[in-house]
Amino acid sequence: MSGRPAGKIGFDNSKYLILQSENIKERISRFGGKLYLEFGGKMFDDFHASRVLPGFEPDSKINMLTQLKDEAEIVIVINSGDIEKNKVRGDTGVTYDLEVLRLIDAFRERGMFVSTVVLTQYNSQPAADQFRERLIALGMNVCKHFRIAGYPSNIPLIVSDDGYGKNEYVRTERSLVVITGPGSGSGKMATCLSQMYHDHRNGIKAGYAKYETFPMWDLPLKHPVNLAYEAATADLEDVNMIDPFHLEAYGRTAVNYNRDIEIFPVLSAIMERISGSSPYRSPTDMGVNTAGRCIINDNEVMNASKQEIIRRYYAARCAVKEGFGSENSVFKLEILMKQAGVSTEDRKVVAPVMKKAAECGRMVMGIELRSGKIITGKSSPLMCAPAAMLMNTLKTIGKIDDSMPLLAPSVIEPVREMKTRYLGNNSPRLHVDEILVALSVSAATSPVADVAFTKLPELRGCEAHSSAILSAVDEYVFRKLGVNVTCEPQYQTTNLYQERNASD
Numbered sequence: 001m002s003g004r005p006a007g008k009i010g011f012d013n014s015k016y017l018i019l020q021s022e023n024i025k026e027r028i029s030r031f032g033g034k035l036y037l038e039f040g041g042k043m044f045d046d047f048h049a050s051r052v053l054p055g056f057e058p059d060s061k062i063n064m065l066t067q068l069k070d071e072a073e074i075v076i077v078i079n080s081g082d083i084e085k086n087k088v089r090g091d092t093g094v095t096y097d098l099e100v101l102r103l104i105d106a107f108r109e110r111g112m113f114v115s116t117v118v119l120t121q122y123n124s125q126p127a128a129d130q131f132r133e134r135l136i137a138l139g140m141n142v143c144k145h146f147r148i149a150g151y152p153s154n155i156p157l158i159v160s161d162d163g164y165g166k167n168e169y170v171r172t173e174r175s176l177v178v179i180t181g182p183g184s185g186s187g188k189m190a191t192c193l194s195q196m197y198h199d200h201r202n203g204i205k206a207g208y209a210k211y212e213t214f215p216m217w218d219l220p221l222k223h224p225v226n227l228a229y230e231a232a233t234a235d236l237e238d239v240n241m242i243d244p245f246h247l248e249a250y251g252r253t254a255v256n257y258n259r260d261i262e263i264f265p266v267l268s269a270i271m272e273r274i275s276g277s278s279p280y281r282s283p284t285d286m287g288v289n290t291a292g293r294c295i296i297n298d299n300e301v302m303n304a305s306k307q308e309i310i311r312r313y314y315a316a317r318c319a320v321k322e323g324f325g326s327e328n329s330v331f332k333l334e335i336l337m338k339q340a341g342v343s344t345e346d347r348k349v350v351a352p353v354m355k356k357a358a359e360c361g362r363m364v365m366g367i368e369l370r371s372g373k374i375i376t377g378k379s380s381p382l383m384c385a386p387a388a389m390l391m392n393t394l395k396t397i398g399k400i401d402d403s404m405p406l407l408a409p410s411v412i413e414p415v416r417e418m419k420t421r422y423l424g425n426n427s428p429r430l431h432v433d434e435i436l437v438a439l440s441v442s443a444a445t446s447p448v449a450d451v452a453f454t455k456l457p458e459l460r461g462c463e464a465h466s467s468a469i470l471s472a473v474d475e476y477v478f479r480k481l482g483v484n485v486t487c488e489p490q491y492q493t494t495n496l497y498q499e500r501n502a503s504d
Contacts (some may be wrong), residue, residue, distance in 0.1 A: 010300030011055035011291075019290040021067045022408055024034055024211070027288055028071075028175050031207025033278070034199070036192040037179040037288070040194040040212035044106055049213050051484065052228045052305040053291065061213075062110060069112050072176040076100055077118040077145075077186045080128035084489075097131050099182035104140070116141045116170045120187030123147055143168035145187065145194060149462050152190075152266045159273040164197040184236065189267070197274050206273070207279060210260075210286045215240045217254045217284045218292040224305035224340050226255055231336050234329040245283035254284040306342045307463070307484075313337060313344070313464065314486035318469055321489040347486065349465045354488070357467035362494050365389040367464040368484065369397065379492075383430040386466065386474045390432055393459070394439075394452035411438045432477040459483050468492040 028035040038323050042048075043062050050058045056061065064074060082096045082384040089099055105115050117135055119128050122144040125474060135142045145167040148158055157163045170191075170331050177195070179188045192208045199206040214229035239258045243324040246254040259281040280286050319325025337343060344350055352374050353366040363385040365378040375396050377389030391406055399408070415438055416428035430438070436456075441448035460482030469487045470478075478485045 005082070007295075008300050009055040010295060010297040010304065012296045013055050013057050013060055016056070016060060016291060016294040017064045017067065019293060020064045023288050023290050024068065024176065024209075027207070027209045031204035033175050033204040034172075034177070035175065036177045036179055036206060036208050038188045038192050038208070038210045039178050040188070040210065041214070041224050043180055045102070046213070046233050048228075049291075050310070051311075052225055052301065052308050053295070054300050054304050055296075056291075061211075062106075066110050066112065068176055069110070069499065070172050072112065073172060073174045074107050074112055074114040074177055074178050074180065075116045075118060075170055075172070075180060075191065076103055076114065077120050077181045077188055077191045079123045079186050080119045080180075081126045082183075083119075083131050084125040084127045086127070087117045087183070096186075097127075103180070103182065104298070113174070114140075115172060116143055118143045118145055118170060118187070119192050120145045120191060121147050121214075135494045136417060141170075143170050144498065145191060148211075152263065152270075155266070155273060159197060159270055164194040165201075167194045167198075169198040172196055189263075193267075193270055193274070196271075200274050208286070209288050211288050213289055213291050215255050215257055216292040217243070217256060217289065221253075221255050223338055224302045224309070225378050227313075227336050227340050228305040228308040229257075231333055234312065234316060234332045234336075235326060237332075241317045246284045249281040249285075253281070253304040256283050256287075256484060260286075275402075285332055303386070306340050307347065309333070309336050309340050310342055310344060310347050311484060314489075317394050317489040318487050321491075334457065336444040347463065347465065348372075349463050352376060353465045353467055363466070363468045365464060365466040365470075367393055367462050368461060369393070379429070381429065383435060384432075384471075384474065386470060386478070387430055387435040388463070389431050390435060391452075394455050396449045396459050397455040400448055400452060404448055405453050406446075407435070407438050407442050408446065411442050431471060432474045436477065 004231045024035075024037065045058050046061060047058050047062070052055045078096055078100050088094065089096065092099070094102065104114050117140055119132060119142065122128060123146070132142050132144075137403055148154070148163045150157055152158065169446050172195070179191050180406075181188055196206050196208060215226040216223070221240055221242055221257040222249055230238060230240055240255055241258055243254045243256040243261060245261070246252065247265060264283040268278040268280065271280075296314040313330070316325055316333050317327045320327060320330060349366050349368040352375060356366070356376050356378065357364040360378050363379040364376055366374050367389060368374050373396070375389060375393045377385050377387070379385040379393045380388060383391070394400075395402060395406065412430070415430065415434055419425040420428050439449055439453050462483050464478065464483050464485045464486040466485065467488050469492070470485065475485065
């Protein structure tokens with residue numbers, strides 16, 4: 001199995017938008033016209049889904065929700081303890097409180113109504129109080145939900161005036177209330193249940209459902225898509241399982257994950273105590289996901305998912321090398337690769353990169369183009385390996401003769417001088433972001449540079465590998481270009497101090 005060439009489709013995104021919105025509307029009507037929808041995973045920029053489901057657009061979920069914007073409102077929840085700890089999202093480096101502000105802006109840009117921010121697990125944390133005051137000053141409605149002793153086991157206390165009853169009630173206006181947050185552990189499910197408790201006391205009929213793309217309940221347990229989800233959450237120790245409640249209730253197998261299965265008896269009992277009966281016979285029943293019905297080429301999806309597992313394995317090994325990863329995650333990913341029937345040898349771009357690095361004794365980076373051709377670049381006094389690879393790649397795609405320079409010395413030298421003389425860098429070597437700026441400037445006067453510049457979109461979806469861990473700057477640029485990058489768990493130098501945020 002080789003890396004998936006960019007452009008092959010395995011998922012019908014248009015069908016998905018229609019089916020998913022229709023399924024949510026049906027669930028709203030089932031509960032008498034009001035639904036609290038717990039929205040798991042990424043609402044925006046779901047690149048994991050787009051990698052394992054070729055054809056899935058990264059903003060598909062928010063695009064789907066936009067179709068329902070006239071009947072939907074957004075409630076964003078954040079754990080007060082995460083505010084106090086200054087918790088940071090691993091993918092963006094943004095703290096959870098700032099992510100809440102980013103989410104509000106992103107929803108509003110789509111014309112969606114954000115009604116309230118809920119501070120969950122509130123216990124008068126100073127940082128939470130400060131954030132609350134900031135939100136109020138910005139014109140946001142803010143509610144506090146408190147810690148409940150014995151949660152989630154002490155159901156009589158939870159479903160009482162001293163439990164959910166103490167939480168501040170979010171007064172909602174629309175039939176679909178989307179509950180989302182900046183990350184896992186924000187308290188989305190508890191907020192949904194607390195709202196149902198208050199609605200029931202106020203004579204309002206309301207229901208609960210959950211929307212998560214993964215794991216896919218209607219695919220086999222060991223389907224590569226579901227294995228890729230386990231790979232993506234290896235650090236959380238999520239495990240896909242056959243839903244025993246669904247099997248017992250309907251005699252059919254369905255896939256869910258351990259946390260939902262473990263909490264289901266408690267959740268069901270809470271619903272029964274709130275409204276007299278539980279509407280669901282299994283955790284799978286709670287879901288509204290229709291993505292599995294939109295796979296149109298299972299082979300493409302399987303191959304893409306297998307590649308994602310390998311990428312996650314490399315990422316976990318690099319995380320261990322950098323001191324913030326877990327060896328257990330690496331071990332789990334090794335097992336997942338075996339279950340998927342793949343190894344690092346199945347990542348086509350790796351072997352040529354490592355062969356060239358061994359030959360030249362320098363850092364090397366390579367990329368597999370859509371045609372399957374592999375282009376490499378090595379570090380030099382002029383530019384780092386990722387930048388060299390990028391220049392070589394654009395020349396190849398643009399059919400530019402290798403002897404023709406893309407960047408004039410009159411453009412490069414001022415940048416190099418600025419780095420050393422004015423910005424205090426030890427090396428004038430250019431990185432990817434600097435090369436791209438120089439290329440964009442050159443494109444205004446050089447037809448050759450202009451041709452290369454216009455080829456950048458063709459990098460999206462390509463697979464790349466580096467013989468050493470990239471700088472944070474280079475990694476960020478390739479992510480923005482849509483290149484799927486892996487790295488060997490090695491540093492570029494033998495220095496004990498490694499500054500990934502610097503450009504040399």
